[in-house]
Amino acid sequence: MFGALEIVAYVVAAAVAVYGIVTTLRNRPPDRTHRLAVGAFEAVLVIQAVIAAVQVFGGVTLPEQTTFLIYLLVSVCVMPIALQFATAEPTRWGGTVIAVGAIGTGVAVWRLHGLWVAGV
C-alpha cells in the first residue's frame, strides 16, 4: 500500500500547499485551478484509503488498528472541508486555507505510514 502512491500523495500535497500560498501572495482568490488541484489530491487520498481499508478489513492486522482507521478517515475528510471554507469567502486568504489543509493532510498520511510500518 504505502509505496509509490504515498510519494505521490506527498508531492501533490506539497504542490497544492505551495500553489495556495503563491496565490495568496499574488492577491488572488481561490479559483477553478484550486478546485482541480484539490480534486486531484483528494483522488489520490481516496484511492490510498480504499486500498488500505481493503487490506485492513481483508486480514492485515495492525497494532493500532482503530487509530489507523481514524487517521484514514481524517485523511480523506480534511481537503473537501478546507476547500469549502476557503471558497466561502473569496479573498486572497483562501489559498492559504487550502495550504493549511494540504499540510495537515500530509502529516496525517505520514502518521498513517508510521502506523502501517509498525504492523507489517
Add this chain to the structure above:
Amino acid sequence: MSETGGSAQPRPTSSGPGRVLVAVYAIFALSATARALVQIVGRFSEAPVAYLLSLLAGVVYILATIGLAGRKPLHRRLAWAAVGFELAGVLIVGTLTVIDAGDFPDDTVWSFFGRGYGFIPLVLPFVGLWWLRRTRLPEP
C-alpha cells in the same frame, strides 16, 4: 462596516487572514481530540492523567475554533477564554515536562511546548490573542 456612530462593532475574527487561523485551529481541534479519544478508548489505564489532559487540550481547541469562527459577541468571549486557557496550558504543561516534575505526562499536544507538533501549539495562542486584540475595533 459602517462608520456612523453607535455601530463600533468588532471585526469578525473569521474574516480575511483570520480564516487561516480558524483553519489551523480546526486542524488542531481534530487531531488533538482524535488522538485523545484513541488513547482513552484504547489504553486509558496506562496514563490516565496524560490522556485526560489530551482530551482537555482537544476540547480547548474545539472551543477556540468555534469562538474564532463565530461572529457573535459571545463567540469572541469564548475565543478569549479558550485561547487564554490554551496559552496557560501549553506554558504550564510545557514547563512541567521540561523540568520533569514527577511523572508528568510526555504524551499530550502541549508536552515539551508542543515539540511533537513543530512547536505550533506554543506559537498558536500568541497569534490567537494578537488577532483577537487586533480585530477588537472596526477597520479604520
